Structures are given as structure tokens and as C-alpha cells.
Amino acid sequence: MALLVLSLAGLAHLESRVEEPGQSRGGRAAEPPAGAKCTYTFIMPQQKFTGAVCWSSVRAALEPPVPNGSEMRALQEVLGRQQAELQRLRGLVEVDGALVSEVKALRKDSRTMNARVGQLYAQLLHEILQRRQRPGPLAQLEGRVANASDQALQLAAGYRQLELRYEALAALVNNQSVLIAQLERRCQGGAGPSVFVSSQPPLVPVVPPRLSGIANESRAYFDAAAQLQMDQMELAPPSLPPRAPGESGGPWRDCQAARHSGHEASGVYEVQPAGAGQSLQVWCEQELEGGGWTVIQRRQDGSVSFFTTWHHYKHGFGTLDGEHWLGLESTRRVTGQGPGPYALRVLLEDWAGRQAYAHYDRFALEPESDSYRLRLGRYHGSAGDSLAWHDGRPFSTLDRDHDAYSGSCAHYHKGGWWYNACAHCNLNGVWYKGGHYRGRYQDGVYWAEFRGGAYSLRKVVMMVRPVLPAPDA
Numbered sequence: 001m002a003l004l005v006l007s008l009a010g011l012a013h014l015e016s017r018v019e020e021p022g023q024s025r026g027g028r029a030a031e032p033p034a035g036a037k038c039t040y041t042f043i044m045p046q047q048k049f050t051g052a053v054c055w056s057s058v059r060a061a062l063e064p065p066v067p068n069g070s071e072m073r074a075l076q077e078v079l080g081r082q083q084a085e086l087q088r089l090r091g092l093v094e095v096d097g098a099l100v101s102e103v104k105a106l107r108k109d110s111r112t113m114n115a116r117v118g119q120l121y122a123q124l125l126h127e128i129l130q131r132r133q134r135p136g137p138l139a140q141l142e143g144r145v146a147n148a149s150d151q152a153l154q155l156a157a158g159y160r161q162l163e164l165r166y167e168a169l170a171a172l173v174n175n176q177s178v179l180i181a182q183l184e185r186r187c188q189g190g191a192g193p194s195v196f197v198s199s200q201p202p203l204v205p206v207v208p209p210r211l212s213g214i215a216n217e218s219r220a221y222f223d224a225a226a227q228l229q230m231d232q233m234e235l236a237p238p239s240l241p242p243r244a245p246g247e248s249g250g251p252w253r254d255c256q257a258a259r260h261s262g263h264e265a266s267g268v269y270e271v272q273p274a275g276a277g278q279s280l281q282v283w284c285e286q287e288l289e290g291g292g293w294t295v296i297q298r299r300q301d302g303s304v305s306f307f308t309t310w311h312h313y314k315h316g317f318g319t320l321d322g323e324h325w326l327g328l329e330s331t332r333r334v335t336g337q338g339p340g341p342y343a344l345r346v347l348l349e350d351w352a353g354r355q356a357y358a359h360y361d362r363f364a365l366e367p368e369s370d371s372y373r374l375r376l377g378r379y380h381g382s383a384g385d386s387l388a389w390h391d392g393r394p395f396s397t398l399d400r401d402h403d404a405y406s407g408s409c410a411h412y413h414k415g416g417w418w419y420n421a422c423a424h425c426n427l428n429g430v431w432y433k434g435g436h437y438r439g440r441y442q443d444g445v446y447w448a449e450f451r452g453g454a455y456s457l458r459k460v461v462m463m464v465r466p467v468l469p470a471p472d473a
């Protein structure tokens, strides 16, 4: 089959842009003759031509060739497919572009977030290091609050334990008090009929101890008290023989008169107070504060019981060089003989060796008809005034109740004294060893202003001396 090569001037120009020259489809192009404007060679099938074959270009121009319909359709189909493909690619490109921009935005955000996270992490590390290196005020305050809370809890626990112990001790003391009361009742019952059995509890005015005030005493006081103790130790030498009154020109009216007669040694002297009556033996304290003191009472070792009757308190008991009570009658004779008043000096010493004194510039007793009522003057001293409350009170013993209390003060305090209701001092009470004693009542040898009512003193001396110098005999 022969190929037809059709070339037109305009068509050739158009096809030159689509196909390479000389690359004709399915055949080889012949060389165009020079000078011919539109000369095309048609290769015809092998057949016999009878005449010349000539295609005039004019005629061709006048009759444009009609393209092949099938080729046009094929081209259109190809073109359509290419356009569809191109459209699809454009769509894909558009989708990809959106994705890319989105990914880019995400990457940018991620970088921003990473930078922010890094910044915050560094800031956090910095703050942690700063807090570790120097704790801030808030941390310190928190620590203090925690410590205070712990301490408060510990204190509360300790307080609770103390409360429990206190309750246990209180119960124990209560049981012992009941037991002591039962034993006392048995003792009294075993001793036969008693005149002082009473079921009334004592209404003892307990003066609170002045221990804090004592602790605040000056050093000078204790130095003076040391000297006082030395003097007192010489008060009652156990081996000192009683002085014979006749050897030195006695008897004297009191110890001060003997002192003025040149007797400067402490001991037993026979004195003859002015007025009617026999002479009597007394212990003279001649070395303390100028001497001349007549001792009317002494406690030092508990060797003598002071829980006794009116008769004994009236006439005296004990031993002159030891514990003794001179006797209300003798004391009244000595202190009432004139011409001036007598002073009372009370020496006190506790179990720690601390000493104190109470001085009254007048001491006198009314006669027995007035139960030896006490008359006191002004006080001065270091022990505190525990006797003024008893001024003007009559003397009471276990068998003579002259006190201001409904019951018997002498019974509860186990002594004889100028009881009120009942006692701020009880120097004739029970001599307890060691100071603090455990009694159902306040029956120790106490001076409330000095060591309180629950402390029994170790040494007590009561002595009198004329305020004015003794008249020459």
C-alpha cells in the first residue's frame, strides 16, 4: 500500500513544530525541488500510471484537505486523556501543597514548642537549684511550724503522763491517809478511854511556805546565819556540867543578871525571879548576842515528847541541857518580874542548816487564871512573823481547849501552844526527822513563814531577855 505524503505550505509549517523534519510517518520524504513553492511527492502504490500526475497547489489551496476523522478522534481521545491526567495531577499537586504547608506549619509550631519547653525546663532547674542552695523564708517558716508542732505534741504527751502520775499519787496518798486514820483510831482505842478522840477534820489554816522568798535571801544573811549556827552549837554542849549556883554568888533574878556578874559561859543557872516563889533552874545562853538569854524551850533531837497535858506545860518537862519546856508558870515569873518588858527571840534551823530568827520586843504571859494568855510586842527578824497571829490567845493543851477552833487544835497539832484556829507556828509539835513529813494533820515542829507548815524544823530555841539592863542586885 502506498503512502500519501501531503504537504501544504501552512500545514507543513504547523507540523514542523510537532515532528522533526524528515521524520515522516511510516516513510521517507523525497527532496523537494529547488524553486518549487509547493511541490509534494506522493508515493503511490505500485501500479501503472497512464499519464502524468500533478497536484496543483492552487487547487490544493482552494480545496483544503479534510483531516482523517479517525485520527482526529484518536488525537482528541489522547488529548482528553492527557488533560484528565493533567487535571488529576494538578489536584494532587494542590493537595500535596496543602499538606506541605500544613506540615511546615506544624514543624514550625513544634520548634516553637520545643524552644518553650526547653526554656521552662531550664527555669525549673534554676529554681530547684536556688531552693536547694538557700532555703527561702517560706521554707524556714514551714520548718519552724513543723518543729513547734512536734514540741507541742511532746509537751501534751508529757503533760498527760504527769496528770496520770499525779492521779495515781493522789490515790495512793488518799489510801494512806485512810490507813493512818484507822491506825490512829486503833491506837487511841488501845490506850483506853481518851478525852481527845474527835471525828472532826481539822480546819487548819495552812500558810503557804515562803520558800521562794527564802531562796531569794541575800548571801550576807547566810553568812550571818553561819555564825549564828556556830553560836547555837555551843548552846547545849552535851558534856557541860550544870553550874552550881552557890559557887558564883547566885541566885540571880535571871540569866542577864548572871551575865552581868561575869558569868559568860552558857549552862544551867539557878535564878530567883523577883516576887514570891522558889528559885528555879534554867539554861542560860550567855554567848549569843551579848548573852543573858533565859531559854524557855528547846527542840533539837526529838528525845522528849511535847504531846502532853496542861500540868506538864504549867510546870515544865524535859532536861535543861537537852529538849525541854521551862514551864508556863516559871516563864511567867521570869518575864513578868520587871521592871521593863522582856523580849522573845526564836531561833530556827532547818535540816539543810539554814537558820533564821524571829524577835519580839515584848513577851509576857497572863496568869493561869487567864490560861497564860500571850502578849507580844513588835516583830523583827529573818524567819517571818508566824507568831503574831497567836498574840492574845490563851494557852491550850490536849486536855485544856482554849483555842478558837470548834475542835481541839492541840489534838490535831499534837502539842501545847497559844493556838488560834489553829497554828501558824507549832514549835511544840512532833519532831519529825528530815524536814518534810507526811502527817494527816500539820503536827510537825513548824514555823509557817520560814519553811511552811509541812516542814518540821531540826532545831528550835525560844529564849527571853529583859529589854532594859538588869538593875544591880
Ligand SMILES: [Ca+2]
Pocket: 401, 402, 403, 404, 405, 406, 407, 408, 409
Ligand atoms: Ca477548840
